Amino acid sequence: MAEYKTPVLIIGSGPAGYTAGIYAARAGLKPILVSGEQIGGQLTITTEVENFPGFPEAISGPELMMQMRKQAENLGVEIVDDKIVEVDFKHRPFICSSENHHQFCGETVIICTGASARWLGLESEKKFRGFGVSGCATCDGFFYRNKNVAVIGGGNTAVEEALYLTNFAHSVTLIHRRDALRADKAMQERLSKNKKIQVEWDSVVEEVLGTENPLSVTGLRFKNVKTDQTKEIKVDGVFVAIGHHPNTEIFEGQIELTKEGYIACRPGSSRTNIAGVFAAGDVKNPEFRQAIVAAGSGCVAALEADRFLQEHK
Numbered sequence: 001m002a003e004y005k006t007p008v009l010i011i012g013s014g015p016a017g018y019t020a021g022i023y024a025a026r027a028g029l030k031p032i033l034v035s036g037e038q039i040g041g042q043l044t045i046t047t048e049v050e051n052f053p054g055f056p057e058a059i060s061g062p063e064l065m066m067q068m069r070k071q072a073e074n075l076g077v078e079i080v081d082d083k084i085v086e087v088d089f090k091h092r093p094f095i096c097s098s099e100n101h102h103q104f105c106g107e108t109v110i111i112c113t114g115a116s117a118r119w120l121g122l123e124s125e126k127k128f129r130g131f132g133v134s135g136c137a138t139c140d141g142f143f144y145r146n147k148n149v150a151v152i153g154g155g156n157t158a159v160e161e162a163l164y165l166t167n168f169a170h171s172v173t174l175i176h177r178r179d180a181l182r183a184d185k186a187m188q189e190r191l192s193k194n195k196k197i198q199v200e201w202d203s204v205v206e207e208v209l210g211t212e213n214p215l216s217v218t219g220l221r222f223k224n225v226k227t228d229q230t231k232e233i234k235v236d237g238v239f240v241a242i243g244h245h246p247n248t249e250i251f252e253g254q255i256e257l258t259k260e261g262y263i264a265c266r267p268g269s270s271r272t273n274i275a276g277v278f279a280a281g282d283v284k285n286p287e288f289r290q291a292i293v294a295a296g297s298g299c300v301a302a303l304e305a306d307r308f309l310q311e312h313k
């Protein structure tokens with residue numbers, strides 16, 4: 001068991017965490033960043049990122065995160081690939097314990113733990129997860145060359161995954177519970193132009209169908225909520241893309257959360273209800289969920305942590 005001490009402890013390695021690290025390191029605060037389980041965060045399961053400024057030809061999500069990590073390391077951020085499993089915010093310095101039984105002691109803490117994918121909650125979805133049900137087209141799409149797949153959801157992620165899957169699959173059925181997509185107009189246009197994609201509107205998935213031995217998806221049953229009609233389609237893969245929930249379980253009881261479970265921060269600030277604990281990125285902001293927004297809020301959190309340390313010398 002090792003004990004790490006730092007003026008600024010950063011939890012999480014998405015755009016918010018790395019940016020907070022970059023700013024804290026440049027302010028001479030010798031930050032330590034604990035990466036968490038999904039190193040690089042949600043962007044590591046994204047394909048092309050066209051809207052992060054500075055990359056005119058687009059960049060892949062994993063590559064972008066690798067660049068951020070290298071930049072943070074080059075500037076002196078100490079990155080520990082471990083996962084914080086318990087925090088104690090009752091006194092400063094704050095103590096955080098990790099999965100590998102290390103102890104991290106921070107004069108300030110910046111929470112950048114992001115959000116994770118949501119699941120439909122069906123028994124059959126759980127049963128076939130990893131055997132035809134996936135939460136990541138980028139990770140698993142390759143296995144569905146010339147096959148038929150379905151994507152569930154109506155946001156940007158669902159549309160992006162459906163478009164991505166057309167690179168491999170024979171056909172893609174997008175199943176959405178309403179009659180209008182939440183995805184932005186540009187994505188909707190790309191979707192409507194793609195002949196490999198059909199959309200099933202007003203449809204709620206009832207069951208993922210498949211075989212027992214071997215465990216394998218063969219189809220999907222869903223119901224049209226307007227006509228009450230049930231339909232079955234044959235698919236080999238089901239990609240669930242219905243949004244995210246904040247990764248705040250370890251902070252419950254230690255810090256104020258919103259009713260949706262996000263870290264509650266002062267308006268326009270990264271400050272939480274605990275003096276010296278800050279939050280940045282998707283874990284505090286369910287509204288925009290963009291890498292650039294997360295990066296910006298990581299910067300704000302580092303600047304506010306710096307100010308706090310100056311005031312509490």
Ligand code: NDP
Nearest residue numbers: 120153154155156157158160177178182241242243288289
């Ligand atoms: P969203 O919350 O935007 O969309 C979730 C979708 O899933 C909605 O269409 C919602 O339906 C549907 N849904 C939610 N729960 C269920 C359920 N239980 N059963 C069936 N359907 C359900 O999440 P996304 O992951 O799509 O996007 C998150 C954020 O990331 C957004 O701000 C998005 O713009 C951004 N993003 C940007 C990208 C880009 O710019 N390249 C790429 C990917 C994401 P309903 O609409 O009825 O609520």
